[in-house]
Amino acid sequence: MSASRPHVAVIGGGLAGIAAALECADLGARVTLLERRGRLGGLTWSFQHGGRWVDNGQHVFLRCCDEYQWFLGRIGAAGDVQLQDRLDIPVVSPAPAPGGRPRVARLRRPAVRVPAPLHLAGSLIRYRHLGVRDRLALGLAVAPLRRLRLDDPSLDGETFAAWLARHGQSPAAVSALWDLITVPTVNLGASEASLAVAAKVFQTGLLGDPAAADIGWSRVPLGRLHGDNAAAALARSGVEVRLAARVERVEPSGAGFSVLGPTLSVDADAVVVAVPHDDAGGVLPPGAVPGQDRLGELGSSAVVDVHLVYDRPVMTWPLMAGVGTPLQWVFDRTASSGMEPGPGRPQYLAVSFSAADHLLGRRPEELAGWVAAELPRLLPVAGEARLVDSLVTKERRATFRAVPGTARLRRGPRTSWPGLTLAGAWTDTGWPATMEGAVRSGRAAAHACLAGAALPLQHTEEVA
Ligand SMILES: Cc1cc2nc3c(=O)[nH]c(=O)nc-3n(C[C@H](O)[C@H](O)[C@H](O)COP(=O)(O)OP(=O)(O)OC[C@H]3O[C@@H](n4cnc5c(N)ncnc54)[C@H](O)[C@@H]3O)c2cc1C
Known part of the structure; x- marks a missing residue:
């Protein structure tokens, strides 16, 4: 440990861990990133x-996804x-009769700026996968969905489908429209997804800024987009990356921590644990967060x-x-x-x-x-x-499985040890498990761990 520069160990080389490591380095810390696999990128990889x-x-x-795009810029991958210049999703259903043509409807925002949610009104009025009655009934849900308070804990007490049914949405509308967005973003259908997470997706993506839902994707393999670019950015920032470095546990030790694994022992002033929820409970010291032995219930x-x-x-x-x-x-x-x-x-x-x-x-x-x-x-x-x-x-x-009741299992960055924090898409980011949530959690955990350890810092952001 250096007297002048705090040493942070980041455990986990997914997007959350990489973001945390870069943020700690930018804040002036000396950083060691420990990843159990032989590559960076976590759940995003290629072969x-x-x-x-x-x-x-x-x-x-x-x-x-502001912070994810910040991350891409930070690793030189923007x-x-x-x-997309503007949201444009061709939605296709099979031909109604053999030999006919498939039916295509476009969910598209107009070229001229129209305030949300009116930016989708034209597409929805013409949305031929729904009957006229279902199309007219969409307004019964859109306005109340916009008004939901995301910090209301009762939102995590029911499924999105139950709420939609109460707001005039038929099973056909759920299947042909609401699930089109809910399934890929929450990774559950509306019949299982917590209203809290679904409401976050719809409010942030579709019912706020009209440009918010424009879709982006990688032009290169994910392993290059995240893994290779991050490895180069981490090296430029002086972060020591140790691959094939599995951590078994973190132990408080003196004013800092010992990070221990079958082949490693690292002393650090502060630690960010950025591993999946079912690994986090075992890596953290006992009693680090309430319900630590129940994190697996996130499923x-x-x-x-x-x-x-x-x-x-x-x-x-x-x-x-x-x-x-x-x-x-x-x-x-x-x-x-x-x-x-x-x-x-x-x-x-x-x-x-x-x-x-x-x-x-x-x-x-x-x-x-x-x-x-x-x-x-x-x-x-x-x-x-x-x-x-x-x-x-x-x-x-x-x-993780974002069903009702999971919000209480998602922990914020802080643990009961100042200087020891949590990151990962599963943590309490307000977002479903996404790349955006992972990056947000990593940056938040970096700030919280360095603030918690009360370490002297100097901001030194490297521009990629
Ligand atoms: C097929 C698929 C499609 C997806 N599609 C999308 C999408 O379209 N949009 C979107 O935003 N998100 C999507 N996601 C979700 C997104 O990939 C994840 O939410 C995000 O990558 C999680 O990042 P993370 O850093 O929190 O966790 P992880 O990527 O799981 O990283 C955790 C890291 O910790 C390491 N680790 C675990 N235990 C230890 C240990 N004991 N010691 C050391 N290291 C350890 C792991 O090896 C891993 O590298 C998708 C996920 C998958 C799998």
């Missing part, structure tokens, strides 16, 4: 298959993502992606959503996988399933065959194209 880069699952962000919800490569382009949009079909969202991953896109050239689609626990038990080849058989009902050209490759990725513990 090679058939000469292409495959992500473990499609990741998107919204324009309202140019590696694409953000998990899966994401499954079916990756399909066709011999020709079958989808003209960068992304689309499905209704009236089990397929949820489809993304064109051709360029980001390293393939050359273009007419007559192969196209790589990732078909993404959130809230996908029910798919975990199905064999990859069965899932790929099922999706390949269903896709032509939405994209008829896929029925004429040849499928040249397929692959399935399953992330069992993609997010």
